[in-house]
Amino acid sequence: MKILAFDTSASACSVAVRDCGVLRVSLGRDLARGHAQVLAPMIEAALGEAGFGAADLDLIAVTVGPGSFTGLRIGLATARGLALACGAPIFGASTLAVIARQAVIARQALAHSVGEGCEILCVIDSKRADVYVQRFDADANPLDDAQAVTPSKLAASLVSSSGAAGKYLLVGDAVNQVAEALTAVGLECMLVPAGNVAEAGTLAALAETGFSAGVAGLPAEPLYLRAPDVTLPAGMSP
Amino acid sequence: MTRQLVLGIETSCDETAAAVVSEDREILANVVFSQIDEHQPFGGVVPEIAARAHLSLLDGLIERAMREAEVDWSDLSAVAATGGPGLIGGVIVGVMTAKAVAIATGLPFVAVNHLEGHALTARLTDDVGFPYLLLLVSGGHCQLLEVEGVGRYRRLGTTIDDAVGEAFDKTAKLLGLGYPGGPAVERAALEGDPARFKLPRPMVGRPGCDFSFSGLKTAVRQTVSRIDQPSSVDVADLAASFQHAVAGSLRDRCRRGMQLFADAHGAGRPFVVAGGVAANAVLRADLSALSGEMGMAFVAPPPALCTDNGAMIAWAGLERFRLGLTDALDFAPTPRWPLDPNAQIAIGAGVKA
Numbered sequence: 088m089k090i091l092a093f094d095t096s097a098s099a100c101s102v103a104v105r106d107c108g109v110l111r112v113s114l115g116r117d118l119a120r121g122h123a124q125v126l127a128p129m130i131e132a133a134l135g136e137a138g139f140g141a142a143d144l145d146l147i148a149v150t151v152g153p154g155s156f157t158g159l160r161i162g163l164a165t166a167r168g169l170a171l172a173c174g175a176p177i178f179g180a181s182t183l184a185v186i187a188r189q190a191v192i193a194r195q196a197l198a199h200s201v202g203e204g205c206e207i208l209c210v211i212d213s214k215r216a217d218v219y220v221q222r223f224d225a226d227a228n229p230l231d232d233a234q235a236v237t238p239s240k241l242a243a244s245l246v247s248s249s250g251a252a253g254k255y256l257l258v259g260d261a262v263n264q265v266a267e268a269l270t271a272v273g274l275e276c277m278l279v280p281a282g283n284v285a286e287a288g289t290l291a292a293l294a295e296t297g298f299s300a301g302v303a304g305l306p307a308e309p310l311y312l313r314a315p316d317v318t319l320p321a322g323m324s325p
Numbered sequence: 326m327t328r329q330l331v332l333g334i335e336t337s338c339d340e341t342a343a344a345v346v347s348e349d350r351e352i353l354a355n356v357v358f359s360q361i362d363e364h365q366p367f368g369g370v371v372p373e374i375a376a377r378a379h380l381s382l383l384d385g386l387i388e389r390a391m392r393e394a395e396v397d398w399s400d401l402s403a404v405a406a407t408g409g410p411g412l413i414g415g416v417i418v419g420v421m422t423a424k425a426v427a428i429a430t431g432l433p434f435v436a437v438n439h440l441e442g443h444a445l446t447a448r449l450t451d452d453v454g455f456p457y458l459l460l461l462v463s464g465g466h467c468q469l470l471e472v473e474g475v476g477r478y479r480r481l482g483t484t485i486d487d488a489v490g491e492a493f494d495k496t497a498k499l500l501g502l503g504y505p506g507g508p509a510v511e512r513a514a515l516e517g518d519p520a521r522f523k524l525p526r527p528m529v530g531r532p533g534c535d536f537s538f539s540g541l542k543t544a545v546r547q548t549v550s551r552i553d554q555p556s557s558v559d560v561a562d563l564a565a566s567f568q569h570a571v572a573g574s575l576r577d578r579c580r581r582g583m584q585l586f587a588d589a590h591g592a593g594r595p596f597v598v599a600g601g602v603a604a605n606a607v608l609r610a611d612l613s614a615l616s617g618e619m620g621m622a623f624v625a626p627p628p629a630l631c632t633d634n635g636a637m638i639a640w641a642g643l644e645r646f647r648l649g650l651t652d653a654l655d656f657a658p659t660p661r662w663p664l665d666p667n668a669q670i671a672i673g674a675g676v677k678a
Binding site: 121123124125126127128130131134140141142156157160161163164165166167168169170171172173308309311315316317319 | 366367371373374376377380381383384387388398414417418419420421422423424425426427428429430431653654655656657658
């Protein structure tokens, strides 16, 4: 099974190719802007290195969000354009789920145990007051839906749902803001050295496992978690 | 020998569009989805709403255009998309989709300047030869250009503040006529008396070919505020007076442009009007008359090819492709992309110039 996976949802751009259950190519670079410039050449390079063309693909995996609105559209427009022209289906995955998976992998790789059995709290910077959050169990299975919430509200809701004795394994590029809010209310936070943005290699593996098991990915639509910032003129109702 | 076909994608404002055209000037398919309903409540185009809609709609529209044209990827010679100028969120969606198609099919990618799409439409519809004088009038632009060839433009004049389509939109808003303003003002003006309100005709008599519409917009606002509870007659008269003032200003500026153009290229060349505002029947008739008076052949594409569409992008893409002007896959979508890079930036007009 040949899978092309890519992510442009945050301050990085990564592309991976998996073939017959093995990660063949993994390209990545950190960048705050310019995803629209680098993604297509990276995909071409990855396919070239893997030694096959887009027409040979069985699956296109892409992160659908939450994340940078522009970044999500860059990734999804590319995935949808590829799917349109080569016929391969798209497997959409949540950025939060990919990052939570990265936390599990990172924890398993550690010699000593960190956050064993502990709930994973995946948090992504929205560049605004709130953060994108989702809770996962210790094996990265989602426990609730992704949401946009301020770190202090998140802390309060965690205290009310699981009590002040809760322990969380934090991962994502908003760990600093969230750790501060959680410790302020007495919750315990642990960190693992996992990639803080969704990586195409993890995404490709996730898509392969899901697709092979007959699990449908998320639809190829952005998960914005926020309506466009616009107000109706006075006197108008939506 | 099979004829060359190009797929064109347009997503730079509030129209999502895809089309297939041939080198022998046939439009095999031209699918346009106008997002008017999405933006209407806000009285103008909301960039984030537009970007979201482009992504949801575009692949389906391309599929439809390909089906209507009865072509397959292997029948195409290139894939073209608007690379700018325009609302960057939408431009990115079109460019990335086109790049992805290029990767999947091996077709060359052509990044088209949206303004060049408008500028070359007359060659698709009327087979106009270079050089010609172009008045480009839309919601985002108002320019007079000498068109010497593909990618070769000399700007004679530009708006120094608002675009003419913007003035229509704002006038429509002031008159409570809704969005989009161009067709609304034109419709209201049908019943109105253009001589009732004395509005300024901006720039008339001034040297050069530049345009200005912000003063006219202010005059409309002041006139509206002086009328207590404008009746439908007042609205119609003001719409007609506004349109009349715009026509007067355009006539004066174009007359000067025509003289400059004739000095450089001789008499009898075509005068082409393009862009969304060129769909206005009153302005078309007026400019056609001026054109005749000045001994130029008047060319205006049919209204559906004046407003944003994919056929103009496919055609401009085809013209560029024929000249070997394809683009690399690292092309950066750009919000500002002047047709004449040597022209001075008009400070008040920002990206519009």
